[in-house]
Amino acid sequence: MDMRTNREEPGGEDAEARFARLYAGNGRHVMAYALRRAERPEDAADVVAETFLVAWRRLDDLPPAEEVRPWLYGVARRVLANQRRGEQRRGRLSERLRTDLSTLISTETAPEAETAVMRTLGRMDPRDREVLLLVGWEGLSPSEIAALLGISRAAARNRLHRARARFRKELEATEEHQPCHLGELELRGSR
Amino acid sequence: MNRRDVDAIIAGSNPVDIDAVESLPLGEAERELIAAIAAVPATPPSRGSFGAREAQKEPRDGEGWVQRRLLGRGAHPGRRSLALGGAVATLAAAVLIVGGAGGGTTAGPDAALGDDITELLKASPTILLDAPGWRVYKLDEPFQSQGIVNFYRSSAPLNEPEGAKGFAELQWSAEPLRKRIQALRSRPRVLRELAQRESIELAPYLQRETTAPVLGTTAKVFIHPESSDSPLLEGAAVWMHRGRVFQLRSFTANVADFKRRLASLREVGYRAWRAALPARIEKRGRGIFAADPEQDKGEQ
Numbered sequence: 001m002d003m004r005t006n007r008e009e010p011g012g013e014d015a016e017a018r019f020a021r022l023y024a025g026n027g028r029h030v031m032a033y034a035l036r037r038a039e040r041p042e043d044a045a046d047v048v049a050e051t052f053l054v055a056w057r058r059l060d061d062l063p064p065a066e067e068v069r070p071w072l073y074g075v076a077r078r079v080l081a082n083q084r085r086g087e088q089r090r091g092r093l094s095e096r097l098r099t100d101l102s103t104l105i106s107t108e109t110a111p112e113a114e115t116a117v118m119r120t121l122g123r124m125d126p127r128d129r130e131v132l133l134l135v136g137w138e139g140l141s142p143s144e145i146a147a148l149l150g151i152s153r154a155a156a157r158n159r160l161h162r163a164r165a166r167f168r169k170e171l172e173a174t175e176e177h178q179p180c181h182l183g184e185l186e187l188r189g190s191r
Numbered sequence: 192m193n194r195r196d197v198d199a200i201i202a203g204s205n206p207v208d209i210d211a212v213e214s215l216p217l218g219e220a221e222r223e224l225i226a227a228i229a230a231v232p233a234t235p236p237s238r239g240s241f242g243a244r245e246a247q248k249e250p251r252d253g254e255g256w257v258q259r260r261l262l263g264r265g266a267h268p269g270r271r272s273l274a275l276g277g278a279v280a281t282l283a284a285a286v287l288i289v290g291g292a293g294g295g296t297t298a299g300p301d302a303a304l305g306d307d308i309t310e311l312l313k314a315s316p317t318i319l320l321d322a323p324g325w326r327v328y329k330l331d332e333p334f335q336s337q338g339i340v341n342f343y344r345s346s347a348p349l350n351e352p353e354g355a356k357g358f359a360e361l362q363w364s365a366e367p368l369r370k371r372i373q374a375l376r377s378r379p380r381v382l383r384e385l386a387q388r389e390s391i392e393l394a395p396y397l398q399r400e401t402t403a404p405v406l407g408t409t410a411k412v413f414i415h416p417e418s419s420d421s422p423l424l425e426g427a428a429v430w431m432h433r434g435r436v437f438q439l440r441s442f443t444a445n446v447a448d449f450k451r452r453l454a455s456l457r458e459v460g461y462r463a464w465r466a467a468l469p470a471r472i473e474k475r476g477r478g479i480f481a482a483d484p485e486q487d488k489g490e491q
Contacts, residue, residue: 015229015237023225028212031212032208035206048224049224049228093231094224097217097220097223098220100217104215104216117201117204117434121204136200137207160192164194167197167201169196170192171200
């Protein structure tokens with residue numbers, strides 16, 4: 001049974017076209033966000049599917065284009081949290097995406113993954129870690145983080161400032177960095 | 192370490208590169224997903240349904256993948272040394288493309304390189320000198336944490352004095368930035384001491400320190416004469432990028448030229464990076480090496 005609607009925007013673009021454009025502009029970024037945090041690539045596929053299902057249902061209420069990505073991350077964040085709590089049933093919407101991602105993404109452990117930076121992040125308070133990753137991995141500004149977390153800009157800036165200070169302190173206290181070979185260049189300029 | 196350094200270090204730990212995700216062959220799967228979603232009733236879900244909850248609910252706490260995967264299920268996030276594990280950590284060496292969906296293959300030059308070389312290349316910094324005439328002639332990356340890329344300008348052969356203006360070397364390592372800066376600052380003293388030990392007459396060595404933009408951040412720049420009788424300047428710029436210290440060295444006619452050359456560094460996607468490398472790429476020890484034999488010979 002065809003359940004499609006025909007919601008129209010001024011200018012005549014129908015909902016499906018708008019939705020396809022929304023996905024084209026943001027789908028892979030939401031996928032990357034999910035892949036960075038989900039336990040398995042298949043779970044990331046479910047997060048993408050559920051996030052854009054919410055976006056489809058709220059298509060007429062989405063923020064402007066320049067603000068929609070943090071909004072999508074916010075939805076993905078809540079979907080991930082539900083997933084972790086076991087509240088999310090595996091959806092049928094993302095069957096093929098699940099299969100393809102699990103084929104494309106290797107989950108073999110890479111020794112280079114165990115860096116001082118990752119160990120430091122692992123020790124941090126989850127709220128501190130979250131804002132640091134939203135800046136470092138997703139490239140969000142404090143304003144965008146505020147919108148995503150549903151807090152004020154001032155609160156986002158304060159949280160980020162404290163998180164950076166704690167991260168710096170933790171990282172500097174750990175064993176890190178390998179000997180440098182750049183020093184070999186030192187005397188090449190001498191004649 | 193300032194806030195930009197912190198952000199850069201964390202950015203460098205990003206386990207999933209957006210370029211890699213964007214290059215995944217998922218078009219068919221995504222078209223199916225979009226069509227399946229668009230077939231779902233667009234009316235708002237009923238109150239209390241999963242759809243309503245997922246759109247409105249805040250996570251109960253800040254627990255994320257790291258807590259589950261790094262600290263163990265149910266563990267309290269205390270201060271302790273941990274070994275990494277878990278799905279996201281295993282992606283930290285960059286997304287490993289193991290095959291295309293639906294029978295697709297990794298066709299093209301990379302298919303001939305082999306998985307191990309391809310894997311090393313994909314984990315390399317993908318920074319090119321994006322200015323007319325410049326090419327990569329050598330890549331020497333003994334470890335993933337450090338390496339050198341040599342650029343030259345094809346219109347200025349290396350065996351001519353003017354060719355010095357057509358040479359640039361980009362290095363990266365895991366050394367702390369402050370140590371690198373300290374080493375560059377102390378270069379005049381080191382050279383004076385060397386000259387004294389070797390009884391070499393060395394003209395006054397004036398090194399100028401300034402800053403310049405590069406790759407979205409600011410580099411410390413150190414400029415000094417190439418030698419006492421040369422009109423050329425040698426510039427060295429250092430900055431943090433994705434958790435590593437980078438240094439660009441190049442000989443130029445003046446400071447402005449060096450800053451322009453620095454500003455022309457671009458981070459590109461893997462395909463563009465791969466296409467810019469010399470044709471012959473080989474595995475050496477734990478690293479990789481590639482050289483254009485004609486230009487590499489000119490340097491010797």
